[in-house]
Amino acid sequence: xxxxxxxxxxxxxxxxxxxxxxxxxxxxxxxxxxxxxxxxxxxxxxxxxxxxxxxxxxxxxxxxxxxxxxxxxxxxxxxxxxxxxxxxxxxxxxxxxxxxxxxxxxxxxxxxxxxxxxxxxxxxxxxxxxxxxxxxxxxxxxxxxxxxxxxxxxxxxxxxxxxxxxxxxxxxxxxxxxxxxxxxxxxxxxxxxxxxxxxxxxxxxxxxxxxxxxxxxxxxxxxxxxxxxxxxxxxxxxxxxxxxxxxxxxxxxxxxxxxxxxxxxxxxxxxxxx
Numbered sequence: 428x429x430x431x432x433x434x435x436x437x438x439x440x441x442x443x444x445x446x447x448x449x450x451x452x453x454x455x456x457x458x459x460x461x462x463x464x465x466x467x468x469x470x471x472x473x474x475x476x477x478x479x480x481x482x483x484x485x486x487x488x489x490x491x492x493x494x495x496x497x498x499x500x501x502x503x504x505x506x507x508x509x510x511x512x513x514x515x516x517x518x519x520x521x522x523x524x525x526x527x528x529x530x531x532x533x534x535x536x537x538x539x540x541x542x543x544x545x546x547x548x549x550x551x552x553x554x555x556x557x558x559x560x561x562x563x564x565x566x567x568x569x570x571x572x573x574x575x576x577x578x579x580x581x582x583x584x585x586x587x588x589x590x591x592x593x594x595x596x597x598x599x600x601x602x603x604x605x606x607x608x609x610x611x612x613x614x615x616x617x618x619x620x621x622x623x624x625x626x627x628x629x630x631x632x633x634x635x636x637x638x639x640x641x642x643x644x645x646x647x648x649x650x651x652x653x654x655x656x657x658x659x660x661x662x663x664x665x666x667x668x669x670x671x672x673x674x675x676x677x678x679x680x681x682x683x684x685x686x687x688x689x690x691x692x693x694x695x696x697x698x699x700x701x
Contacts, residue, residue, distance in 0.1 A: 436508045438495060442487030443480035443509060447472025451518040452694070453509070454479050457502060457525030457624060458616040460486040467679040470687035478518075480509060482529070484615050486608060497620040499525075499627045503532035510540055519694050523547040524654070524676065525624040527644075534641060535633040545693055546661070547644035548654035548676050550588075550625045554664070555656055565622055572617035577610065580617050589652040590676070631664045641665055642693055648675040
């Protein structure tokens with residue numbers, strides 16, 4: 428059974444969903460909304476209380492100011508507010524892509540609220556040796572969106588990030604016949620979210636020193652992607668090997684059960700769970 432809720436936070440109303448029983452697990456993306464994670468959440472609900480949500484400005488999470496920028500820090504504060512609303516001191520967190528960046532910000536801004544963070548393919552372009560070139564690519568993507576529209580921006584994004592035409596994992600990639608909500612989510616991604624998320628400066632020292640265990644996840648089929656490089660870079664800085672998950676950047680979409688099995692094992696290996 429899934430229950431649907433709304434939470435008032437500064438500047439927004441968050442849509443979130445709760446399913447299952449057991450230890451609390453938050454699953455999040457950015458800009459992917461709760462619906463994209465529903466099959467994975469269902470696969471984990473037998474042994475976890477799973478909470479998914481729409482990030483602020485995406486789908487059911489409505490902003491007071493539609494032009495507000497979406498930053499990892501602001502989204503992390505929203506997740507801390509969700510924990511408060513749930514009456515939870517802490518939780519395990521799985522974040523994918525921009526949601527992984529949200530999770531990293533949550534660990535550093537709100538110490539003690541996260542037990543284990545599994546950061547699956549965070550697009551931390553500042554960790555790459557060609558960071559200056561990556562910054563220029565991001566600026567060009569945003570300019571392309573404003574100048575030529577979503578179709579051109581998505582095409583350039585997919586090519587530049589290393590996705591194949593049939594890849595499952597492009598964040599919030601519009602379907603062949605996008606709805607008005609799909610178009611709005613994509614416009615928000617390029618116009619108000621992409622830059623702050625992909626150029627986020629992770630506080631490596633705080634991640635290593637804090638009470639949370641941080642694991643980096645990489646898709647077994649993601650070798651051609653920029654996020655394969657960023658994930659390996661983050662894992663190296665944290666001093667732990669990355670965890671391999673099924674599929675590519677969005678491997679939880681075509682194979683939620685197999686993906687859940689790996690995630691469940693990673694969480695079970697955490698402190699006090701062995």
